[in-house]
Amino acid sequence: MEADEQLAAALDAHGELLAEELRRLADLPQVRIVPSSVFDRAKPLGSVAQARGVVVKLRCCKKPLDQKCNNLSGVAACPTFIEAARLLRLKVQEKHGSEECLAKACEHAESTRSEGTTSINNDAFARLMEGQLAKQRARSALTQCEKKVSTLRAILSDAQASLHQAEAEEQEARIELERLEGKKQKTANNSQKGRPPHYEEYSSYTHSTWLSTTGEIMNRRAVEPRQDISKPAPPDGEDGALRHWRRGLAGCICDWAAGSLDNVVKLIVRVINHFKVMMIPAD
Numbered sequence: 071m072e073a074d075e076q077l078a079a080a081l082d083a084h085g086e087l088l089a090e091e092l093r094r095l096a097d098l099p100q101v102r103i104v105p106s107s108v109f110d111r112a113k114p115l116g117s118v119a120q121a122r123g124v125v126v127k128l129r130c131c132k133k134p135l136d137q138k139c140n141n142l143s144g145v146a147a148c149p150t151f152i153e154a155a156r157l158l159r160l161k162v163q164e165k166h167g168s169e170e171c172l173a174k175a176c177e178h179a180e181s182t183r184s185e186g187t188t189s190i191n192n193d194a195f196a197r198l199m200e201g202q203l204a205k206q207r208a209r210s211a212l213t214q215c216e217k218k219v220s221t222l223r224a225i226l227s228d229a230q231a232s233l234h235q236a237e238a239e240e241q242e243a244r245i246e247l248e249r250l251e252g253k254k255q256k257t258a259n260n261s262q263k264g265r266p267p268h269y270e271e272y273s274s275y276t277h278s279t280w281l282s283t284t285g286e287i288m289n290r291r292a293v294e295p296r297q298d299i300s301k302p303a304p305p306d307g308e309d310g311a312l313r314h315w316r317r318g319l320a321g322c323i324c325d326w327a328a329g330s331l332d333n334v335v336k337l338i339v340r341v342i343n344h345f346k347v348m349m350i351p352a353d
């Protein structure tokens with residue numbers, strides 16, 4: 071695994087806690103930290119505590135200093151990169167915190183900064199770490215949103231079912247009252263006045279069903295017919311191409327014909343011209 075990926079995987083596993091420890095370590099003037107500073111040489115990764123840890127280069131004494139993980143308990147325990155980064159920071163402060171080391175570190179940082187390298191190394195590390203954390207935050211925000219959408223969809227679906235039930239009860243109650251008051255019974259059609267045909271079929275759709283069926287229709291509508299494509303003829307009958315309650319061609323033409331048979335003829339001619347097909351039997 072590349073150094074960048076190892077750091078990314080470690081941040082993925084330990085999140086902001088590790089990032090905070092690494093930032094504090096990188097803030098020490100004695101420390102030069104790079105993506106490969108977080109290492110795991112075990113295969114598979116994470117299988118050997120002693121094979122992973124954090125290593126930095128010391129600007130003061132020009133040598134590496136590391137803290138490996140271990141399986142110990144108590145104050146020396148170092149199970150994860152978080153403890154490794156924290157113990158390494160304490161080690162740097164304890165063993166290289168002298169005025170001499172600090173002065174040498176600052177001098178070295180100053181001399182290499184003018185060459186444009188040292189601070190760039192720590193900056194590259196910080197940028198890589200921030201990029202990884204931003205991805206993690208975005209991923210977690212997406213998960214939260216997905217959960218919220220799913221919860222709200224369930225609530226909406228329940229509410230739609232309850233509304234449906236309440237509307238049916240309301241209708242029954244109205245009919246019963248009218249019967250008791252001796253009013254003339256309305257016909258089934260009149261009592262459903264205001265409701266379009268097939269209301270029962272589509273009113274129980276959940277929002278997601280509505281979206282997915284509409285999306286499927288939109289996809290089919292967008293397919294340009296070609297002469298070299300051969301498919302079985304569209305079905306006939308109640309649920310067929312002509313009479314399907316939602317997608318039928320007849321209903322589609324009526325939608326635009328506004329009740330005029332004359333318009334029906336005009337629309338059919340327009341369809342023929344649109345697809346540049348001759349008058350031939352349909353099947």
Ligand SMILES: [Zn+2]
Pocket residue numbers: 128130131165166171
């Ligand atoms: Zn030192």
